[in-house]
Amino acid sequence: MVKKNICVFCGASSGSSPDFITLAEKIGKMIGENNFNLIYGAGSTGLMGACAKSAQQSGAKVFGVMPNFLARVEKPLDGINTRFTTTMRSRKAIMYKKAFVFIILPGGIGTLDECVEVLTLIQLKQIKEKKIIIFNYKNYWNLLIKLLEKMKKEKFMNDNFYSDLIELNDLNKLKTLLKSFWKFCLIVYTLFYNYLNCKGW
Numbered sequence: 001m002v003k004k005n006i007c008v009f010c011g012a013s014s015g016s017s018p019d020f021i022t023l024a025e026k027i028g029k030m031i032g033e034n035n036f037n038l039i040y041g042a043g044s045t046g047l048m049g050a051c052a053k054s055a056q057q058s059g060a061k062v063f064g065v066m067p068n069f070l071a072r073v074e075k076p077l078d079g080i081n082t083r084f085t086t087t088m089r090s091r092k093a094i095m096y097k098k099a100f101v102f103i104i105l106p107g108g109i110g111t112l113d114e115c116v117e118v119l120t121l122i123q124l125k126q127i128k129e130k131k132i133i134i135f136n137y138k139n140y141w142n143l144l145i146k147l148l149e150k151m152k153k154e155k156f157m158n159d160n161f162y163s164d165l166i167e168l169n170d171l172n173k174l175k176t177l178l179k180s181f182w183k184f185c186l187i188v189y190t191l192f193y194n195y196l197n198c199k200g201w
Contacts, residue, residue, distance in 0.1 A: 003035055003036055003037045003060075003061070004036055004037070004100035004101075004181075005036065005037045005038065005039040005063065005098050005099050005100055006031050006036045006037070006038060006039070006099065006100060006101050006102075006103060006178075007038075007039045007040065007095050007096075007098070007099030007101070007102045007103070008027065008028075008031075008038060008039075008040045008048075008051050008102075008103045008105060009040070009041075009102065009103070009104050009105070009107065009111045009114040009115060010024060010040075010046075010047040010048055010051060010104070010105035010106060010107045010111055011046050011047045011048065011105070011106060011107035011108050011110075011111055012041070012043045012045050012046040012047070012048050012049075012074065012107075012108075012110075013045070013046040013047075013108065014045075014046045014047070015046070015047070015106060019137075019138070020047055020105075020106055020137075021046075021047065021050045023047075023105065023106075023135075023137050024046075024047035024048075024050040024051040024054070024105060025050050025051065025053075025054040026054070026171060027051055027054075027103065027105060027135070027171075027174075028050065028051040028052060028053065028054030028055035028056075028057075028058065028060075029054045029055070029057075029058045030058075030171070030174065030175055030178060031051075031055045031058070031060050031178070032054070032055045032056070032057070032058025032059040032060035033058050033059065034175070034178045034179060035059075036060060036100075036178065036181075037055075037060045037061040037062070037063065038051070038052060038055040038056075038060050038061070038062045038063065039062075039063040039064075039065065039095055039098050039099055040052055040062070040063075040064060040065075040095075041064065041065060041066060041091070041095075042064025042065055042066035042071075042076045042077060042080070042082050043064075043066070043074055043075075043076070043077065044074075044075050044076060044077040044078070045074070045075075047105055047106065047107065048077075049077055051105070052064070052077050052080065053077070056079070056080065061081065062077070062080040062081065063080065063081045063082075063083070063098070064076055064077060064080050064081065064082040064083070065082070065083050065084075065085060065091045065094050065095055066082060066083075066084055066085070066091065067084070067085050067086065067087055067088055067090075067091050068084050068085070068086060070088075071084060092114060092117065096118065096121065096127055099130065100130065100181070101130060101131050101132075101133065101178075101181060102115075102118050102130065102131070102132040102133065103132075103133045103135060103174075104132065104133065104134045104135060104141070105135055105137065106137055106140045106141075112144070115132070115134065115144075118132050119132060119148075119161075119165065122161075122164050122165075123157070123158065123161055130164065131164055131165075131166055131181075132164060132165055132166070133166045133167075133168055133174070133177070134165065134166070134167050134168070135168055135169065135174065136167055136168065136169045137169060138169075139169070141167075145167055148161075148165075
């Protein structure tokens, strides 16, 4: 069975506390141990590098996507499958297409941009049947969550917007959720495999 890709958006910096790096490492390990692969921005530093290294060490294949201009100032991680693009837009488009689920960890303006763009594309139905998980570690994304709630309250956002948005701040709950995603993939794969056998393919 082909493993699904989880896309992680997070900071290329380490943040103000070593706890952020520890979080990224735990998420990466969780991805690998639950039979998923990782797709991310290919960086070797900060939360990005920590998550990718941990995922790879835990059995995940790691796919990085980075624009050429950024590779000249930000070293890509060694030992992963890296694809280089001409623009930031094409970089994000590849990650959006190949991801099964999106996880948002603490990060800066780039992470915020990626998160909001995914939310926008989900609302416009350009990204379909894909969940986005905002991992609100130590209430990092509280202001964003409150802003989204304000938009909904003031009728600038559809009521069904939250059907694909999941806010979590508990690693055990995230682990349970990832396991449920894996079981769903396994059921779909088994049904499809049995269908092909019935058809004699």
